Amino acid sequence: MELTALKVPLRSYLNLLRRYLGPLRGKVVLLTCVLGVGICLQLVSPQLLRGFIDGATAGTSQARLIRLAGLFIVVALFQQLAAAGGRYLGEDIGLRATNELRGDLVAWCLGLDMAFWRANRPGELIERTDGDVQLLAEFFSQFVVGLIANIALLIGILAVLFFEDVRAGVAMTLFGLFALVVLFAVRNIAVPFWEAVRGYSARFFGFLGEHLSGTEDIQGVGAGRAVFHKLHDMFRSWYPMARRAELAGMVLWMTSTFVFALGAALSFGLGAYLYGRGEATIGSVYLLFHYTQLLRRPIEQIRTQMQNLQRASAGIVRIQRLLQTKPTVLDGPGAGAAVTAQEEAAAVDVPLRRRAPEIAFEDVGFSYDSDSDAALKSIDFRLAPGRVLGLLGRTGSGKTTIARLLLRLYDPSRGRVLVGGVPTTDYRLAELRDLIGMVSQEVELLSGTVRDNLTFFATDADDRALWAVLEELGLAEWCRSLPGQMDTVIGGAGQGLSAGEAQLLGLARLFLRNPGVIVLDEASSRLDPATERLLERALDRLVAGRTVIIIAHRLATVMRADDILILSHGQITEYGERTALMERPDSVFSTLLRVGLEEHLA
Numbered sequence: 001m002e003l004t005a006l007k008v009p010l011r012s013y014l015n016l017l018r019r020y021l022g023p024l025r026g027k028v029v030l031l032t033c034v035l036g037v038g039i040c041l042q043l044v045s046p047q048l049l050r051g052f053i054d055g056a057t058a059g060t061s062q063a064r065l066i067r068l069a070g071l072f073i074v075v076a077l078f079q080q081l082a083a084a085g086g087r088y089l090g091e092d093i094g095l096r097a098t099n100e101l102r103g104d105l106v107a108w109c110l111g112l113d114m115a116f117w118r119a120n121r122p123g124e125l126i127e128r129t130d131g132d133v134q135l136l137a138e139f140f141s142q143f144v145v146g147l148i149a150n151i152a153l154l155i156g157i158l159a160v161l162f163f164e165d166v167r168a169g170v171a172m173t174l175f176g177l178f179a180l181v182v183l184f185a186v187r188n189i190a191v192p193f194w195e196a197v198r199g200y201s202a203r204f205f206g207f208l209g210e211h212l213s214g215t216e217d218i219q220g221v222g223a224g225r226a227v228f229h230k231l232h233d234m235f236r237s238w239y240p241m242a243r244r245a246e247l248a249g250m251v252l253w254m255t256s257t258f259v260f261a262l263g264a265a266l267s268f269g270l271g272a273y274l275y276g277r278g279e280a281t282i283g284s285v286y287l288l289f290h291y292t293q294l295l296r297r298p299i300e301q302i303r304t305q306m307q308n309l310q311r312a313s314a315g316i317v318r319i320q321r322l323l324q325t326k327p328t329v330l331d332g333p334g335a336g337a338a339v340t341a342q343e344e345a346a347a348v349d350v351p352l353r354r355r356a357p358e359i360a361f362e363d364v365g366f367s368y369d370s371d372s373d374a375a376l377k378s379i380d381f382r383l384a385p386g387r388v389l390g391l392l393g394r395t396g397s398g399k400t401t402i403a404r405l406l407l408r409l410y411d412p413s414r415g416r417v418l419v420g421g422v423p424t425t426d427y428r429l430a431e432l433r434d435l436i437g438m439v440s441q442e443v444e445l446l447s448g449t450v451r452d453n454l455t456f457f458a459t460d461a462d463d464r465a466l467w468a469v470l471e472e473l474g475l476a477e478w479c480r481s482l483p484g485q486m487d488t489v490i491g492g493a494g495q496g497l498s499a500g501e502a503q504l505l506g507l508a509r510l511f512l513r514n515p516g517v518i519v520l521d522e523a524s525s526r527l528d529p530a531t532e533r534l535l536e537r538a539l540d541r542l543v544a545g546r547t548v549i550i551i552a553h554r555l556a557t558v559m560r561a562d563d564i565l566i567l568s569h570g571q572i573t574e575y576g577e578r579t580a581l582m583e584r585p586d587s588v589f590s591t592l593l594r595v596g597l598e599e600h601l602a
Helices: 010-058 062-110 114-119 122-164 166-185 191-213 215-220 224-276 282-323 341-346 399-406 429-435 450-455 463-473 476-480 499-513 529-543 578-583 588-595 597-601
Strands: 359-366 376-383 388-393 414-419 436-439 517-521 547-551 563-568 571-577
Touching (some): 062 282, 122 191, 191 215, 224 282, 376 414, 399 414, 399 517, 436 499, 463 499
Parallel strands (some): 436 517
Antiparallel strands (some): 359 376
C-alpha cells in the first residue's frame, strides 16, 4: 500500500471539539479549575524546597524547617488530589463525548442506503464506529485537556524562572520553544501509517465477523483449515504495517530524548555559571534544576500526547470519510395523506386497516452496479388497490429486487415506481416505509423479550393493544404458551424460537404497524404443517383490505393471489388475473401448475 503524508487540518480537530465538548462545557470548566489548582501547587512546591535547602544551609531553626516540611507534604497531598480529580473528570468527559460520537456515526450509517451496506461488511463498520472512536476517547480526555494543562504549566514555569532570573527565563523559554517546534514538526510522520493500520484492522474485523456468523457452514463443509490459513495470511500482512507505524511513531520519542538531553545540559551549565558568580544560592541552583526537570515533564507528556494524536488523527480521517459518504436515496418533499378516488372506492372496512394504495411500475429498469447485468428490464405493471399479487420466478429473476424498489431501498435506474399514484421518490422515506411493511423468510429478531421485539423496545407500549393484535391475528394462544408469555426472553437472531414462531412474531410486528401495503417473501416456506395453519389464519387477517405482493414458491400461497406476475431474467413473462390464467391451457402459469410449481421454480 502506498502511503503519502496525511495532513489533518486544524479545523477538523476544532469542529470535533466544538460539536462534542460544547454540551459538556460545565464539566470542562470544572476540569480547567481543577487543573489550574494542580498547576499552582506544582509551581509552589519547588519554592518550599528551596526555602528548606537554603534554611538548612544557613542554620535556620528546626521549628521553621519542620513547618516548611509539613507545608510541603500538605501541598503534595493536595497536588495528588487535584491530579486524581482531573483524571476522573477527563475520563468522564472523554467517555461522554465519544459515546455521543458513536451515536452519531450509528445514526448516520442507518441513514445510508443499501448500496453502502452491500459494499461494507458489518465487522468493518463495527471497527469504524467503535475502534476508531475509541482512539478519540484519549483525544478528548487526555490530549485536549492535557495539552492545555501542560502548556499552562510551561507558561507558569517560565514565568517563575523570569522572576527568579531573566537569563534563566530567556534560556528556558528558547529551549521550550525549540522543543515544541521540533515536536510539532514531526507530529504527522506516523499518521499515514496508523491510518493504514486502522483500515486493515477494519477489514480484519469484517472478515472475522463474516466467518464467525458462518461457523456452522464452515464446519459443515470442513473449511476450518482454509479459514485459519486466511486468518494467518491476514496477520502476516497486518504485522509489518503495525511495525512500520510503531517505528514511525518512535521518531517522536527519539526526537524528544535528544531535546531533553540538550535541556539538561543547558540547566546544569546555567546553574554552574550563576553559582560560580555568586549570583545564586544552592537552593536557587536546585530550584533552576527542579524547574528544568518540571519543564521536561509537560514536554514529555506533550510528546506522548502527540504520539496518541497520530493514532487519533488516523481515526479522525476514517470517521470523516464515513460521515462524507452520502446516501443516494434521499427524502422526497412528502406525498401527504392524499388518497385517489380509485383508492377510496376500493377501501374495505376492516379493523385496524389503513387504506390500500395502488402500486404501479412504469418501464422500470435497474442494475445493482454498472459492471453487472440489469436485474430488471422494462418492468411495467399496475396492481389495483386491495388486490393480492403473486410474484413468481426462478432465483435471480428479480423478485426481491421489485420488493426493494418498492420499499425504496434502491431507486430505479430507469422508469418510475408509484404508490397511490405518487412516485416513491416524492415520499419522505419514513412516510413510505410507514405505509409499506415487509416480512421475509428470515425474520430479524433482537435480544430482548417478545414484547421488545413486537414494539422495537418502545417504552410506552400498551399491553392491552398488543394482546388485542395477537387476538386479532389468532396468535394469542401461541403467545400464552410461551414460558413467560410476552416477557419471554429470546436471544439475538431468534434464539429460543422456532422458525415458525419467528415468522408469527414478524407478522404480529407488521400488523401493529398497520401498513397499507404488505410484501411477503413466502413467509410460510419453511414451517411445519401445524404452525403453517396458524400462520395462514394470521395471513388471512393481515392481507384483508390491503394491497399485497407475495413472492411465492408454493402452490398454496399462489392460490391466495388475485393476480399473477411471472418474471424471467428480469423481464415479465406473464401477467394477469390468476383465474383467467388458470383457464388458459397455453399460459405459463397453467404450465407451472401442471408440472409442479415448487419443482419448476427451484
